[in-house]
Amino acid sequence: MARRIIVTGGAGYIGSHVCVELLRAGGKALVIDNFANSSPKALERIRDIAGAGAELLRADLADANDAARIIDAVKAFRPDGAVHLAGLKAVGESVAEPVRYYSVNLPATFTLIRALEAANARMIVFSSSATVYGDLNASPVDETGAVGPTNPYGRTKLFIEEMLNDLARADARWKICNLRYFNPVGADPSGRIGEDPNGVPNNLFPFIAQVAVGRLPRLKIYGDDYPTRDGTGVRDYIHVCDLAAGHVAALDYLAREKAPGAQCFNLGAGKGISVLEAIAAFKRASNRDIPHEIAPRRAGDIAEIYAKPDRAQKLLGWRATRTLDDMCADHWRWQSENPNGYQD
Numbered sequence: 001m002a003r004r005i006i007v008t009g010g011a012g013y014i015g016s017h018v019c020v021e022l023l024r025a026g027g028k029a030l031v032i033d034n035f036a037n038s039s040p041k042a043l044e045r046i047r048d049i050a051g052a053g054a055e056l057l058r059a060d061l062a063d064a065n066d067a068a069r070i071i072d073a074v075k076a077f078r079p080d081g082a083v084h085l086a087g088l089k090a091v092g093e094s095v096a097e098p099v100r101y102y103s104v105n106l107p108a109t110f111t112l113i114r115a116l117e118a119a120n121a122r123m124i125v126f127s128s129s130a131t132v133y134g135d136l137n138a139s140p141v142d143e144t145g146a147v148g149p150t151n152p153y154g155r156t157k158l159f160i161e162e163m164l165n166d167l168a169r170a171d172a173r174w175k176i177c178n179l180r181y182f183n184p185v186g187a188d189p190s191g192r193i194g195e196d197p198n199g200v201p202n203n204l205f206p207f208i209a210q211v212a213v214g215r216l217p218r219l220k221i222y223g224d225d226y227p228t229r230d231g232t233g234v235r236d237y238i239h240v241c242d243l244a245a246g247h248v249a250a251l252d253y254l255a256r257e258k259a260p261g262a263q264c265f266n267l268g269a270g271k272g273i274s275v276l277e278a279i280a281a282f283k284r285a286s287n288r289d290i291p292h293e294i295a296p297r298r299a300g301d302i303a304e305i306y307a308k309p310d311r312a313q314k315l316l317g318w319r320a321t322r323t324l325d326d327m328c329a330d331h332w333r334w335q336s337e338n339p340n341g342y343q344d
């Protein structure tokens with residue numbers, strides 16, 4: 001069992017849930033975060049929920065000036081491996097500022113690799129994305145699907161996957177899991193940690209939740225003329241706690257396999273849900289109105305994508321167990337008890 005884990009981006013939405021899951025499984029975390037899109041309060045909340053097993057190193061993995069300090073701290077922590085989530089992640093922003101995306105997401109990974117090498121802990125579970133599949137595959141898509149991301153953010157994810165694959169091919173001591181997330185939503189059932197996006201949310205669930213709580217007036221549905229069952233976009237929403245459990249399963253898998261090399265897994269629930277279905281479920285869970293209107297399609301969106309998650313079930317012994325109603329109830333609990341996120 002891998003027990004001492006570096007969690008880059010560990011104060012963020014997914015990272016905070018990964019920390020809780022790790023601590024609950026008896027592990028310890030060293031969170032490396034620069035709080036570019038997260039709050040130190042998440043660390044306090046992690047402590048409240050799951051005990052004091054998460055330390056913090058406030059540092060920027062992409063800043064060369066921080067590298068020596070990071071490498072020293074990683075060595076001192078004596079880790080078994082890392083979960084690597086730190087990075088920029090807004091699709092639209094990456095189209096406008098591609099060089100920034102490449103010059104943050106890739107160098108952050110180089111520094112992590114150097115630090116793990118120095119600590120003799122060659123194990124990474126990497127936060128990749130279903131976005132690497134682009135628009136090239138019919139759903140359900142499995143890990144043999146063609147890759148072709150349609151924006152710079154997605155390309156950083158694919159390049160990092162490929163780099164980690166090369167690393168594992170070059171040196172069999174490296175153990176890698178590239179986890180391709182579908183659409184994480186929901187929150188820890190405690191209501192203490194959750195998604196707290198900077199500014200107006202880009203993604204569907206945080207937007208719906210802010211409409212339900214009265215922070216935003218109405219939701220725009222980006223297109224109702226897609227070739228889907230009700231014309232709106234279909235995605236594979238997965239409860240963030242299921243996703244977090246997938247990371248612990250991946251760490252356990254890498255720890256127990258002698259020479260796994262680099263492996264790739266879809267983490268999705270395996271079920272397509274439309275925008276209208278998501279709105280209806282959130283309305284039921286929150287008992288609030290979700291005013292909405294039909295708007296033009298959003299540039300770069302695809303009609304439908306959902307996962308075939310069988311490989312993760314077979315090799316990691318993991319599958320998503322929480323329902324859409326669970327996702328909505330838990331997302332709503334977080335949003336209604338923290339209407340302004342961590343600022344309250």
Ligand code: UFG
Pocket residue numbers: 089091129130131132154182183202203204205207219220221222223232233234235275298301305
């Ligand atoms: N949508 C709306 N209105 C909104 C926001 C979203 O109708 O205000 C629709 C979208 O058109 C889409 C669905 O809701 O049909 C989901 O959109 P999200 O933005 O929540 O999620 P995406 O699937 O577009 O993007 C997510 C991640 C990306 C990742 C991508 C991989 O946010 O980081 O999945 O497929 F790249």
